[in-house]
Amino acid sequence: MTDFPDSTAGHRAGPSVPDTAADGPPPAAPPADPADLTRTGAAVGEPAPAGSKAPTAFLEVRDLKVHFPTDDGIVKSVDGLSFSLEKGRTLGIVGESGSGKSVTSLAIMGLHRASRQQRSKVDMSGEIWLDGKELVGADPDEVRRLRGREMAMIFQDPLSALHPYYTVGSQIVEAYRVHHAVDKKTARKRAVEMLDRVGIPQPDKRVDDHPHQFSGGMRQRAMIAMALVNNPELLIADEPTTALDVTVQAQILDLIRDLQKEFGSAVVIITHDLGVVAELADQLLVMYGGRCIERGPAEKVFSEPQHPYTWGLLGSMPRIDREQTDRLIPVKGSPPSLINVPSGCAFNPRCPYADVPEDDLTRTVRPELRQVDHGGTPADEGVAGGGGHFAACHMAPEERARIWTEEIAPKL
Amino acid sequence: MTETEETGVVAGTTDESAAPLLRVRGLVRHFPITKGLLKRQVGAVQAVDGIDFEVRPGETLGVVGESGCGKSTMGRLITRLDEPTGGTIEFEGRDITHLPPGKLRPMRRDVQMIFQDPYGSLNPRHTIGGIVGTPFRLQGVEPEGGLKKEVQRLLELVGLSPEHYNRYPHEFSGGQRQRIGIARALALKPKLVVADEPVSALDVSIQAQVVNLMDDLQDELGLTYVIIAHDLSVIRHVSDRIAVMYLGKIVELADRKSLYEAPMHPYTKALLSAVPVPDPKRRTQRDRILLKGDVPSPIDPPSGCRFRTRCWKATEVCATTEPPLVALRTGHEVACHHPENAPDGARDDEPAKTA
Ligand SMILES: Nc1ncnc2c1ncn2[C@@H]1O[C@H](COP(=O)(O)OP(=O)(O)OP(=O)(O)O)[C@@H](O)[C@H]1O
Ligand SMILES: Nc1ncnc2c1ncn2[C@@H]1O[C@H](COP(=O)(O)OP(=O)(O)O)[C@@H](O)[C@H]1O
Numbered sequence: 001m002t003d004f005p006d007s008t009a010g011h012r013a014g015p016s017v018p019d020t021a022a023d024g025p026p027p028a029a030p031p032a033d034p035a036d037l038t039r040t041g042a043a044v045g046e047p048a049p050a051g052s053k054a055p056t057a058f059l060e061v062r063d064l065k066v067h068f069p070t071d072d073g074i075v076k077s078v079d080g081l082s083f084s085l086e087k088g089r090t091l092g093i094v095g096e097s098g099s100g101k102s103v104t105s106l107a108i109m110g111l112h113r114a115s116r117q118q119r120s121k122v123d124m125s126g127e128i129w130l131d132g133k134e135l136v137g138a139d140p141d142e143v144r145r146l147r148g149r150e151m152a153m154i155f156q157d158p159l160s161a162l163h164p165y166y167t168v169g170s171q172i173v174e175a176y177r178v179h180h181a182v183d184k185k186t187a188r189k190r191a192v193e194m195l196d197r198v199g200i201p202q203p204d205k206r207v208d209d210h211p212h213q214f215s216g217g218m219r220q221r222a223m224i225a226m227a228l229v230n231n232p233e234l235l236i237a238d239e240p241t242t243a244l245d246v247t248v249q250a251q252i253l254d255l256i257r258d259l260q261k262e263f264g265s266a267v268v269i270i271t272h273d274l275g276v277v278a279e280l281a282d283q284l285l286v287m288y289g290g291r292c293i294e295r296g297p298a299e300k301v302f303s304e305p306q307h308p309y310t311w312g313l314l315g316s317m318p319r320i321d322r323e324q325t326d327r328l329i330p331v332k333g334s335p336p337s338l339i340n341v342p343s344g345c346a347f348n349p350r351c352p353y354a355d356v357p358e359d360d361l362t363r364t365v366r367p368e369l370r371q372v373d374h375g376g377t378p379a380d381e382g383v384a385g386g387g388g389h390f391a392a393c394h395m396a397p398e399e400r401a402r403i404w405t406e407e408i409a410p411k412l
Numbered sequence: 413m414t415e416t417e418e419t420g421v422v423a424g425t426t427d428e429s430a431a432p433l434l435r436v437r438g439l440v441r442h443f444p445i446t447k448g449l450l451k452r453q454v455g456a457v458q459a460v461d462g463i464d465f466e467v468r469p470g471e472t473l474g475v476v477g478e479s480g481c482g483k484s485t486m487g488r489l490i491t492r493l494d495e496p497t498g499g500t501i502e503f504e505g506r507d508i509t510h511l512p513p514g515k516l517r518p519m520r521r522d523v524q525m526i527f528q529d530p531y532g533s534l535n536p537r538h539t540i541g542g543i544v545g546t547p548f549r550l551q552g553v554e555p556e557g558g559l560k561k562e563v564q565r566l567l568e569l570v571g572l573s574p575e576h577y578n579r580y581p582h583e584f585s586g587g588q589r590q591r592i593g594i595a596r597a598l599a600l601k602p603k604l605v606v607a608d609e610p611v612s613a614l615d616v617s618i619q620a621q622v623v624n625l626m627d628d629l630q631d632e633l634g635l636t637y638v639i640i641a642h643d644l645s646v647i648r649h650v651s652d653r654i655a656v657m658y659l660g661k662i663v664e665l666a667d668r669k670s671l672y673e674a675p676m677h678p679y680t681k682a683l684l685s686a687v688p689v690p691d692p693k694r695r696t697q698r699d700r701i702l703l704k705g706d707v708p709s710p711i712d713p714p715s716g717c718r719f720r721t722r723c724w725k726a727t728e729v730c731a732t733t734e735p736p737l738v739a740l741r742t743g744h745e746v747a748c749h750h751p752e753n754a755p756d757g758a759r760d761d762e763p764a765k766t767a
């Protein structure tokens with residue numbers, strides 16, 4: 001799963017996907033029906049559909065779909081996701097386990113097609129624009145060159161990114177030399193500098209340690225040092241602090257914040273912890289069942305959340321910054337299977353308001369993201385970024401505003 | 413190899429009249445580190461190193477602390493799943509510290525444990541009925557109305573369906589498996605339930621379901637809980653009193669309100685300030701204490717106060733004298749020479765040279 005072995009050991013693409021793309025049918029508009037997607041498997045490697053323009057945002061994801069065909073059926077891990085992000089800004093993606101967060105981040109990094117262990121097939125469609133280049137249809141070698149230099153990733157488990165047999169220093173040196181033609185000595189100096197920058201004490205000595213000689217927090221720092229060694233413009237952090245204690249978590253979040261200030265990169269932070277995103281994110285995207293159900297400026301999403309699932313997340317969490325509540329307000333049931341996503345609104349089996357919209361709309365028609373603060377105009381998936389606040393729910397905005405202020409907010 | 417040195421005098425802990433359900437004194441668990449063929453002992457992991465506390469009937473005692481500070485070890489000791497190196501454990505006034513397995517049986521009914529991992533703690537080859545019925549078989553108890561009926565009643569109690577009786581663990585979600593673990597723990601109507609990270613492996617929305625369930629069961633069945641967790645928000649929500657652990661010691665023990673509103677131990681203060689708050693507006697106004705470095709190794713803990721290597725208030729006495737856990741206010745015990753929110757115990761001491 002790591003960038004490092006991939007970039008050093010040379011790249012071999014997943015078995016079937018590029019072939020399909022090469023001999024596949026001529027490019028067509030993105031299939032409307034997911035069944036189509038499986039049949040052709042062709043979305044990968046296709047040029048961007050006609051009419052799509054390069055975006056102005058630094059990172060823009062448009063209608064991204066990542067489906068895994070398995071023996072039990074198609075796992076629709078990401079099923080139509082759009083967002084954009086400017087440099088110097090932080091996007092937080094929250095959602096429960098299995099909602100598609102990691103699959104999204106691996107898709108941006110181009111790792112679904114690159115990973116050698118990946119035996120299963122993956123169907124990807126949509127567009128991912130990074131600094132004016134489209135990545136879904138790009139040559140995997142091109143994406144590999146961007147990885148580690150223009151974009152880098154930190155993972156939940158540092159041991160998955162750090163090789164146990166090599167010293168921490170040599171791995172950072174490698175990551176640097178892949179993208180910079182410098183001698184070993186210069187690269188080593190850079191490695192020590194990076195370890196120092198992320199707060200490893202005595203970096204000139206610790207540079208020769210193996211990962212197991214580091215504590216959990218230090219390994220996380222070492223991985224961040226490795227991810228940042230080439231000053232990437234996009235940093236994706238997938239649950240960067242989930243395995244850490246709060247005091248170490250605070251150190252790491254602080255570090256990410258500082259580094260971003262210093263380098264002005266775009267940061268995507270993925271987590272299930274609303275507290276962590278509130279610490280870092282300017283923009284917030286809430287995922288449920290492979291789709292975005294609410295997105296907007298972080299302050300807005302926290303102060304006037306629009307979607308019943310977002311309310312559920314907030315009600316489930318005991319809060320240290322508030323008066324003690326008597327009871328938590330859980331969401332009933334459990335997250336959906338991504339093989340059998342409920343029809344209509346994926347949240348409907350768990351939603352206390354599923355019967356509010358008339359004609360059983362909630363169970364038959366999938367709600368699209370609509371802008372909350374602009375009279376409910378649909379989200380223009382092409383220019384998905386900006387400061388707008390969007391939610392995907394059939395209830396009328398006035399109805400939701402009333403429920404939030406009268407029924408939910410007072411109990412939190 | 414045993415060190416039963418009592419740490420600190422617990423001065424006039426409480427005015428609670430009820431006799432404690434569980435009383436722990438000077439509890440120690442050292443895991444020996446051996447080397448070579450002869451298994452010569454070269455050191456010890458001082459996982460739990462002299463702790464004192466009581467659990468009162470009907471209350472929830474929360475235990476927090478960073479990874480590796482000895483929470484789970486403490487939990488395994490008080491449920492007698494592990495043998496202490498030193499100290500005493502009294503349950504309902506009876507010393508159970510070294511009871512042999514045969515004599516432990518009645519106590520095993522009264523004290524039950526819920527584990528962190530809802531996947532690993534259930535045998536995948538046994539049906540739900542078999543799993544929840546195990547405690548009856550182990551104890552040779554024949555429930556009134558028959559085993560199956562009783563197990564089905566327990567399943568209903570924890571919000572599962574009696575029809576789940578013949579299904580297997582893999583058919584259940586994490587939250588449901590945790591409910592199964594709870595049903596099993598409650599089978600023999602225990603008095604004390606020790607729950608080690610009961611919700612940390614669960615998704616937030618499911619966490620809340622399990623927290624509420626445990627709360628209801630406590631009211632309904634008059635249970636006493638010791639709940640171990642690293643999440644300070646969860647601990648605040650569920651606990652009446654809270655013990656904060658650091659490197660094998662309890663450094664602060666207080667009722668919920670005092671602990672969260674006026675923590676006395678610098679470590680507690682740092683822990684609380686580090687909790688991320690789900691409110692973006694507040695992130696600029698908080699003064700967060702960023703601790704340096706990591707928790708030292710429990711094989712070779714610092715002399716004196718174990719927190720001194722990361723403490724911003726450390727002075728010379730902190731390196732030489734271990735601060736005892738004492739009650740500085742009624743019901744609020746702390747082990748620190750220079751406590752917060754209380755008069756300093758060593759005001760004129762020289763600042764520490766390092767740290
Ligand atoms: N069987 C054992 N042999 C040797 N060392 C052990 C053993 N069990 C635990 N330890 C050590 O004792 C210390 C305390 O462990 P414990 O599992 O109690 O921590 P904890 O507070 O529950 O941590 P976490 O929050 O990570 O669950 C750790 O340093 C651990 O590595
Ligand atoms: N290679 C794969 N093959 C099949 N299913 C997968 C694969 N990778 C991920 N999934 C599924 O996709 C869904 C989303 O996964 P993920 O993005 O990892 O969730 P999370 O939001 O917890 O990060 C899950 O149901 C997961 O099981």
Ligand code: SF4
Pocket residue numbers: 307308309345346347348349351352353354355356357362367392393394395
């Ligand atoms: S669309 Fe219906 S089910 Fe979905 S969140 Fe809105 S009210 Fe609930």
Ligand code: SF4
Pocket residue numbers: 677678679717718719720721723724725726727730735747748749750751
């Ligand atoms: S005893 Fe000293 S080192 Fe320990 S917590 Fe108190 S002030 Fe800090």
Ligand SMILES: [Mg+2]
Pocket residue numbers: 101102238239
């Ligand atoms: Mg993930």
Ligand SMILES: [Mg+2]
Pocket residue numbers: 483484485608
């Ligand atoms: Mg533990």
